[in-house]
Amino acid sequence: MSWVQVAVSRSSEDIFDEDADEMYLLQKEWNSTMKKRLKEGYRDGIEAGKELALQEGFNQGYRHGAELMVTCGQFRGTLNALLSWCHFNGHDSALSKINNLLDVVGKHEEDVLKYLNSIEQQPHLGHILDSVQDMDLNHTAPAGTEYSEVKAGRHEDIGSSGEKICRNNA
Numbered sequence: 001m002s003w004v005q006v007a008v009s010r011s012s013e014d015i016f017d018e019d020a021d022e023m024y025l026l027q028k029e030w031n032s033t034m035k036k037r038l039k040e041g042y043r044d045g046i047e048a049g050k051e052l053a054l055q056e057g058f059n060q061g062y063r064h065g066a067e068l069m070v071t072c073g074q075f076r077g078t079l080n081a082l083l084s085w086c087h088f089n090g091h092d093s094a095l096s097k098i099n100n101l102l103d104v105v106g107k108h109e110e111d112v113l114k115y116l117n118s119i120e121q122q123p124h125l126g127h128i129l130d131s132v133q134d135m136d137l138n139h140t141a142p143a144g145t146e147y148s149e150v151k152a153g154r155h156e157d158i159g160s161s162g163e164k165i166c167r168n169n170a
Contacts, residue, residue, distance in 0.1 A: 046129050065116050072109045079105065 083098045085091075 049129055068112050068116065069109070072105060072112065076102065076105050076109075
């Protein structure tokens with residue numbers, strides 16, 4: 001009986017038009033190919049966004065950590081050079097003071113590392129994109145659909161949850 005429904009829905013068309021079936025099949029194949037390309041592009045975009053967010057986060061964290069630790073490293077290096085100089089030149093009275101300063105710098109470095117590890121993490125773009133995907137916001141109306149039709153609900157979603165397409169009911 002489905003052929004009757006097709007015939008009735010195409011009643012305004014020439015029923016002896018052989019090109020109509022071929023055009024219908026070509027249009028169906030075109031739509032399938034376009035849906036496939038759209039999904040591939042969406043996946044590629046999400047993956048590229050995740051990679052970019054990860055790299056930017058690493059760059060930002062590395063820069064921030066380096067800015068905080070470079071001063072400690074320079075001070076530690078200066079104190080170690082001074083400690084070596086005092087040791088080789090026989091200034092043993094200064095060795096204990098310099099060692100105490102090195103201990104303080106070491107404690108400060110530990111505190112800075114604890115601070116860096118305790119900084120509240122900003123949400124990554126990849127996590128945000130995953131959340132948006134979970135919301136299933138893939139509902140779109142085809143080209144030519146009027147806003148008033150969409151608002152009035154005169155379209156229906158078809159397909160599986162991952163491949164929603166809107167069609168006009170009017």
